[in-house]
Amino acid sequence: MIRMLTCLAALALVAAPASAQQTRPAGTPPVGAPLPQSEPMPAPPPTAAPAPGSEEWLRLRGETYHSAPESAQDPAEVAATARLNEGIVANNEAAEAADAADQIRFETESQRWRDETARAETARVEWEANVAAANAAQAQWDRQRADYEAQLAACRARGGCRTPR
Template sequence: MTRMTLCCLAALTLAATPALAQTAKPTATPTAPSASLQQAAPTPGSDEWLRQRGETYHSAPESAQDPAEVSATAKLNEGIAARNAEAEATEAADQARFNTENQRWQEESSRANTARVQWESDVAAANAAREQYERDRAAHEAEVAACVASRRCTPPSPR
């Protein structure tokens, strides 16, 4: 029985823990706004604003900048800008080439489809002509057979 009691107490404790964790402790409500709320929020981009967000970078004033480093940075930026411009030009040329090839492919596909439709039409016409020939030949053979059967005519001799 004691083991069962301990298990039930453990289950109740585990079930009640989330509810107890969410219970807010009553605090005294201030009647006047606190001094920290009365201060204005820091300006976005200011050192205080960046510090509150965990930023630690502080740029040196222009007078403390190393001219060689500034020059090297400017050259790097120029190189990056030149590579970006070259990439844009290459991309534009590639897009133009793609558009040209795509247009050529569409025209070629159109010609191929036209040729396929013409071929299907020619096959249908040839099949219709062959069927008409076979009907005409069967009708002629039936006419010759009827004529021979009636003994009014003689079949043509083979050559």
């Protein structure tokens, strides 16, 4: 019984928002009912988009700053702002020059690294070739030594060998 009441309460909680969304405001006809005929509403006049940077454009974006007219500007503040702007421009130019120098340094170091890597790779290939040649020479020496010792053993087995003097 308690389970049933819990399920009904949960169902009522789930159904309440859905039924609330389906209610119509007072004075609206039911869905599908013809609308009462009255004079058509005039279409709003087309509005052109405000020019970027204009007062209207700024207002639509929530900007509230309004600059004072030139006559109301404080000359000391204008001069200070100009000095600050010149400092910002100088800092930006210095940063761009530093970036360009860093880029040149990076390219130079990158080329140096590529050259060093190529030299190291060439040295590695030469080393591998030298190792292969040494291994081949060692194998040939081992074969010749084995052949010599075989001939020497055969000679001793026959009972005497003449050795050149």
